[in-house]
Amino acid sequence: MGIHTWGNIGFADGLPILFDWQVASCGPAVKDLAYFAATSIDSDTRQAIDTDLVRTYVDTLNADGTTRLTFGDARDSYRLFAFTAFIAAGITAAFGRRLQGEATTRAGLDRAVQALRDFDSVALLRDRLA
Secondary structure, three states, X not given: OOEEEEXXXXXXXXXXXXXXXXXXXXXXXXXXXXXXXXXXOOHHHHHHHHHXXXXXXXXXXXXXXXXXXXXXXXXXXXXXXXXXXXXXXXXXXXXXXXXOOHHHHHHHHHHHHHHHHHHOHHHHHHHHHX
């Protein structure tokens, strides 16, 4: 299998692969879950499945019987990591059309702002800082 890259696009056996390193980091996967949910799922749908998303994450993480994370801790992390979605969406918006189209950028930013409201993330952050 040959992999050839050009910028952030790679090709493995002729199939395209996109590498997006803009927010790559090491850390808890619940951050990725919050980022995806806050920017990619419309608010009504996300609100209907938030608890199930976090519960599935925790159940999968702890599937071997070892408790690595409780639901409450995961839920709080999910609520706080919505800030990373907001920040990334804001940065994307600041770059205008150079990163994404206007409709996609606007939708991601609007969803991230709504997620912060829905999760009451600011209040949780204030509690953590107190």
